[in-house]
Every structure is written in structure tokens, then in C-alpha cells.
Amino acid sequence: MYPATAADWRLLAQRRLPRFLFDYVEGGAGDEVTLAANVADFADIRLRQRVLVDVSDVDTRSQLAGQACAMPVALAPVGLAGLMARRGEVQAARAALAAGVPFTLSTVGICPLVEVVAATGQAPWFQLYMLRDRGAVRALLDAAWAGGCRTLVFTVDLPLPGMRWRDVRNGMAASGARAALLRARQVLASPGWVREVVIGGRPLSFGNLHQQVPDGRDLNAFKAWIDAQFDPGVTWRDIDWLRGQWPGKLLLKGILEVDDARAAVASGADGIVVSNHGGRQLDTAPASIAALPAIARAVGSQTELLMDGGVRSGVDVFKALALGARGVLVGRPWIWALAAQGQAGVTQLLAHWQRELLLTMTLAGVTRIADINPSHLITPQERP
């Protein structure tokens, strides 16, 4: 198969990855109601087709966090991405650079920031969780700044990791011999992945946290570190502290409520990512695209509004912009493409999305990203 859509990449990733890793990416919290709604709510939006408008010059270029982009899409931070393909974050960052879109490196990525910067010649956006050890946070901020990062994506929706039952079933979240055996069986069924990642992708440590969690293959040590270090006591006061520490752009990721969006603006953040963490945290929370319009009405003119969750095509990018986002982050689709075909896969995915966004703009009769607005959508009242 020549993969065309996100669903195609997903299928190829499923064939390649050990079951526990595929499900780690795929899964959401609880009964995965929010996860499903993220995608379904996009599909439910109807676009207005316009004809005989001059669309001979359509341009998908935009700016995100002050950075020029070929289209208003950034790769979302995804922990353990380097377990999906050999030096996974580097391959994806290279693809993002070539496509002209930002790449976000997760706190819990496999490749360290210095490796990504050396491979691409460009600093990515850096994502951070608040750790109990504020000295460690300070050190990570200093390293990010020294590495050239100027955009910090600070994730606020993970005071504790959500309950992702697939990880329990597959032994990903468990310790002990039985879980290890279960995972080993899944690994043995994926020889291509073992060759590429386990043997070819070393060292598999948590690049940015190598001092805290030396062995990235030890998922139990990783989990123990998360349990001990993620700080559920974080409040807006800590965001004030963070704002004082970080002179670059600060985006707060994981906001779904208007009041929280207002507080984010008041905290001095430069932007907000409307997000439910890809349906991985509070199950039955609203789909991100459903939460977006009210937040756009409340703070859209005062802050840079991004969203993520369920974006699966260039058409979805258009819909998010029409509902008030300046841009979107994409999570699982880039991981699927990476797992299936590495850098070339991510490159192909982004090329297809840019083409699709351009075509959607063309058929909707709009030639500039900044001109996409709610008038391009059929309202619920108009629908038969």
C-alpha cells in the first residue's frame, strides 16, 4: 500500500510496532469517549463550498509563535517517540524542518535536545511538565534556552497521568516478571522493530532526563520517576514563577475551559493550546474542537490560540482555523507515519496535509490563512 491518509499510516504502524507500544500511542483514558469524540466532532463539521471565486493564488503560509511556517501545523510533543523508530525524534524533526513546520520535543523524549539541534541545525519547541524538583525544572529551562529553544510548550493537564486501560492490559504499566514476559512476547512478534529500534536505535535513554532516569528501556523506572516527580500541587502561582524564568514564548497546553483560558492570558502566557491531551486524561471531557469556539470568543483576540486532538487531515486543519484557532498541533498521525516509514513517512504525511489544506481553501474560496473564519462553515441551524 502507498499510504495516503492518517488511517493508512495507523495501519502500517500497527503492523510494525509491538502491541504494547502501538496501544500506548493509540489509547486514551477510561472508555476512550473523549478520544473518539475528538475525531468524530471534526467529521461532524460541514464546510461551505464556494464557486467562481478567483483562487489562482492560494497560500497556506502562516506564523506560529512568531515563527514562519509553511502551514499552521506543528508536531505535538509525544513522549517515547524515539521508541517508535530509530532515533525517532531526530527523524521527525528533520521531516518537520523540511516541511517548514515546528517540531516539539517532549520532556520525556528519547533523543536529547542537543542531538535534535545537531541533526537539524534548528532548535525545536520544547515541552515541559512541572516537576517537584524545581531545580531540575530550572536546569531543563536553562538547557532548552542554551540549546536555542525560544518556544516553551508547558503542559498543564497532567497533574497525574490518566488511567489508560490498554497500558494495564498489555503489561505496559505493570512491573514484575509476568508483565515483562507479556511484553517480551509482543516484542518477539515484531522483529523489524527490534532490528530498527532496539538494536539500531541506541541509546534508548530519556535524552533530556538522563540524569534522573538513566535506562529508558526500564519502563518501571520511568513510571516510578513519573509517579515521584510529576507535581499535582502546581497552581497558577507556579505559572507566574515559570513566566519569570522563561523569557521566550510560553504556550500553556491542555486548556478546555473559558475561565482557565482567561487565567492563562492573565498569567502572561503568549498562547494557549486547547487540548485534552489526545483524550488521554479526563475521559468524557469535551472534544477539543468542541471546546474551541467558546475559548476563541473569550480570548481569541488577546492570545495565540492553538488546538490539538483529533486533527487527522488538512481538511481538519481548515476546520480548526475556521473555529478560531491560529494553528493546530498534530499528535498520533506523525507517530504512526514515523513508526511506519521514519522521516520519509512524516514527510509524506505533511506533504499530503499541506496539499489537502490548499485544496480545501481553494474549494472554500479563500486564498489566505488569515481569512479563514466561521463563515466557511455550515451552521447547525442550516443543516437539513
Ligand SMILES: Cc1cc2nc3c(=O)[nH]c(=O)nc-3n(C[C@H](O)[C@H](O)[C@H](O)COP(=O)(O)O)c2cc1C
Ligand atoms: C503516545 C502519546 C504521548 C504523548 N506524550 C506527550 C508528552 O510527552 N507531552 C505532552 O504535552 N503531550 C503529550 N501527548 C499529547 C499530545 O501532545 C497531543 O496533545 C495529542 O496527541 C493530540 O491529539 P491527537 O493524537 O489526536 O493528535 C502525547 C500523546 C500521545 C498519543
